[in-house]
Amino acid sequence: MNPLLLTDGYKVDHRRQYPDGTTLVYSNWTPRKSRLEEVDEVVFFGLQYFIKKYIIHDFEEYFFKKSKEEVVAKYARRINNYLGENQVGTKHIEDLHDLGYIPMVFKALPEGASVPLRVPMFTMYNTIPEFFWLTNYFETLLSAVIWLPCNSATIAKEYRKVLDKYADQTSSVPEFVDWQAHDFSMRGMGGIEAAVTSAAGHLLNFTGSDTIPAIDFLEEYYNANSDQELVAGSVAATEHSVMCMGTTEGEYETFKRLITEVYPKGIVSIVSDTWDLWKVLTDYLPRLKEEIVSREGKVVIRPDSGDPVDIICGNPNGKTEQEKKGVIELLWDVFGGTTNGKGFKELVPQIGAIYGDSITVARATQICERLKEKGFASTNVVLGIGSFTYQYNTRDTFGFAMKATYGEVNGEGRAIFKDPITDDGTKKSAKGLMKIDLIDGKYHLTDNVSWEEEKQGELKEVFRDGKLLVDQSLSEIRTRVKSEVSIEA
DSSP states (O other), X not given: OOGGGSSOGGGTTHHHHSOTTEEEEEEEEEEOOOSSTTOOEEEOOOHHHHIIIIXXXXXXXXXXXXXXXXXXXXXXXXXXXXXXXXXXXXXHHHHHHHHOSOOEEEEEOOTTOEEETTSOSEEEEESSGGGTXXXXXXXXXXXXXXXXXXXXXXXXXXXHHHHHHHHHHHOSOGGGHHHHEEEOOGGGSSSHHHHHHHHXXXXXXXXXXXXXXXXXXXXXXXXXXXXXXXXXXXXXXXXXXXXXXTOSTTHHHHHHHIIIIIOSBSOEEEEOOSSOXXXXXXXXXXXXXXXXXXXXXXXEEEOOSSOHHHHHHOOTTOSSHHHHHHHHHHHHXXXXXXXXXXXXXXXXXXXXXXXXXSOOHHHHHHHHHHHHHHTBOGGGEEEEEOHHHHTSOOGGGTTEEEEEEEEEETTEEEEOOOOOTTSOSTTOOOOSEEEEEEETTEEEEEEEEOHHHHTSSSOEEEEETTEEOOOOOHHHHHHHHHHHHHHHO
């Protein structure tokens, strides 16, 4: 599809609505507020993908490489059928096609950086006067693509902070946190692009993911190389259809076959609550103990229903002894383990658990805290993070918006802003040209600056006139995210 049609309908005629003599529009992309308690910085991620995919590839393939006659005819047909009689015209489309590239500048902070609320992540403006209309024309497409990877990278970072904190307090293997939050969200996201960009945001903080295409995404757009680095990984795992097909009466045999024949070594995750989780833990596993502890690898027990905190850690008000103890203590009763130098119990390396349903940052915190209270290391369990975490958010989670703050009309600069009298302050914009400084490790905005000042600071040109100028890698972005998690901790 012609990328110029990937927009809201009201955008197509803004070109004629700007004042006569308009030659430049300068806009910014900013998280304006947080609906998540205690989260006041947002991880910046996704612009490089947007530029490579849409501004460079899609415009080249579906606009500039097409004949001008075909592009203009299809554009005119769509707009005329859509708006009816109108004066939008096509000359500006023809002129852009003749030019052969997108005449814009993007200036951005480094991807992976944690950006305080109300500080722009990037700015953009046109480089050729007649194409002033392009800047905010891109608002819809930019917004649709970029808010989600920023959201997911930020939320994943919150998980990372929690899991790092408890691993530091209770575990002898804090490096296991890389695997402790596993992305299960793909099937529940709002389409494949949403699933993949969200999963990539998760992978800035962790290495566990079942979203295979996120690896290709990071190789294609963020210079990753799965031959040379661990981009993402997972393990062999069953689902309920596998267990059901083995029948209730044959469930023990299914466990035994999986552990001894299908996967005689390595990690295998077995969904264990198809019928009776407690029977699996107190009957099947004791009978299979010798096979499990003599395996080269780990058997991971996966409950998938009930309150995750109570199932993993035990419910003091449970009706049975098994319910009161929970999965980790019951596994300890069967397999034992060691008490580490911090005084917390760690299961033998051949057994573990994962819970992957309805996990939230709050529940992850509760699970780690309850395990700690019981004397168990937090790293005895892996948490599956799904669409309950990553899809239950919107552009308004962090109040993302792209707003114009400066323009030039007949050669004169105009610092512009919005400040609705009916608003609570969220929609009040900055004003004029932007400069961002890094002070004591935090980004600070100074608005309404001169062009000379705008050229200074932390916003760096990443794209100009059809050319990508900065091409960041997954490894450097991960390093940036990890260093900022460490600073906050």
